Amino acid sequence: MTIREIIFEATQKLEEAGIPSARLDVEVLLAFLLRCDRLALIKNPDNTLSEKQSADFGRLIARRAGGEPAAYITGRKAFWSFALDVDPGVLIPRPDTEVIVEEALAVLRQESWSHPRILDVGTGSGAIALALACETPGASITATDISEAALETAKKNAAALKAEQIVFLRGNLFEPVDGRFDLIVSNPPYIGADEYQSLPPGVKNFEPEEALRAGQTGLEFYKKLIDQSYGHLAENGWLLLEIGARQKQEVCAIFEAHKNFYEHIAVRADYAGFPRVIKGRRR
Numbered sequence: 001m002t003i004r005e006i007i008f009e010a011t012q013k014l015e016e017a018g019i020p021s022a023r024l025d026v027e028v029l030l031a032f033l034l035r036c037d038r039l040a041l042i043k044n045p046d047n048t049l050s051e052k053q054s055a056d057f058g059r060l061i062a063r064r065a066g067g068e069p070a071a072y073i074t075g076r077k078a079f080w081s082f083a084l085d086v087d088p089g090v091l092i093p094r095p096d097t098e099v100i101v102e103e104a105l106a107v108l109r110q111e112s113w114s115h116p117r118i119l120d121v122g123t124g125s126g127a128i129a130l131a132l133a134c135e136t137p138g139a140s141i142t143a144t145d146i147s148e149a150a151l152e153t154a155k156k157n158a159a160a161l162k163a164e165q166i167v168f169l170r171g172n173l174f175e176p177v178d179g180r181f182d183l184i185v186s187n188p189p190y191i192g193a194d195e196y197q198s199l200p201p202g203v204k205n206f207e208p209e210e211a212l213r214a215g216q217t218g219l220e221f222y223k224k225l226i227d228q229s230y231g232h233l234a235e236n237g238w239l240l241l242e243i244g245a246r247q248k249q250e251v252c253a254i255f256e257a258h259k260n261f262y263e264h265i266a267v268r269a270d271y272a273g274f275p276r277v278i279k280g281r282r283r
């Protein structure tokens with residue numbers, strides 16, 4: 001079969017299985033199998049696959065049709081300006097999370113600290129910490145997670161990107177952390193109990209529950225992070241939190257309840273127009 005034919009057929013299979021972005025996933029998986037980039041597929045549509053390659057590709061497509069995310073099948077996910085190793089022990093970093101990186105960089109530019117101390121709580125694959133490390137080589141960065149599996153993957157990603165200024169610590173929220181930070185960032189779990197039940201199967205059945213679920217309402221981590229960050233922020237330090245698209249009011253209300261501690265509270269939308277990052281500066 002030619003590349004053109006196999007892409008057409010596999011896309012139909014994934015569409016029939018109800019997979020969104022079927023064509024993109026087919027190209028990602030085929031490029032992964034053939035160890036090339038997607039552009040090479042498009043440039044060479046008449047190249048043919050061997051029988052073994054066709055059979056191997058059939059197996060990859062069957063896994064994707066069963067709901068397994070393409071990033072877990074390939075073990076890689078693009079984020080910011082690099083690609084990260086991912087596995088079922090970590091949440092697959094989402095493009096929306098790049099907004100908190102952009103916002104953190106804006107704060108760093110505005111404050112012009114010479115050696116900012118940054119804390120990423122719940123680092124997962126290391127996505128946010130690594131993007132900040134790449135963009136601010138003078139920063140010292142601490143990244144924590146409660147999951148040992150996530151920290152192992154994050155450390156591997158840091159080694160691959162030669163991000164030596166990140167210290168990884170395991171523990172519950174601020175438990176493993178000492179000292180104060182100029183910037184605390186976090187994309188915490190924020191899915192409530194009802195919403196968790198209605199997540200797409202590709203998320204619910206494959207991504208780690210502890211990276212997604214946050215108590216009954218989805219707000220559990222915001223309460224703790226906003227409350228406890230105050231004690232870990234340096235004077236004029238900033239707290240930046242990623243929020244779910246429908247959580248703006250509730251998380252603003254939590255900041256509001258701590259208005260003796262934070263000022264300049266503001267919300268930034270993502271590129272689809274949904275509220276995505278909320279920030280406040282320690283008074």
Ligand SMILES: C[S@@+](CC[C@H](N)C(=O)[O-])C[C@H]1O[C@@H](n2cnc3c(N)ncnc32)[C@H](O)[C@@H]1O
Nearest residue numbers: 093122123124145146147172173187188189211
């Ligand atoms: C939504 S994921 C975010 C991962 C990564 N920062 C990203 O943006 O892709 C939340 C992360 O918080 C971690 N986590 C959950 N509960 C935690 C806790 N009590 N203390 C520290 N980390 C926690 C999870 O293991 C997961 O890696």
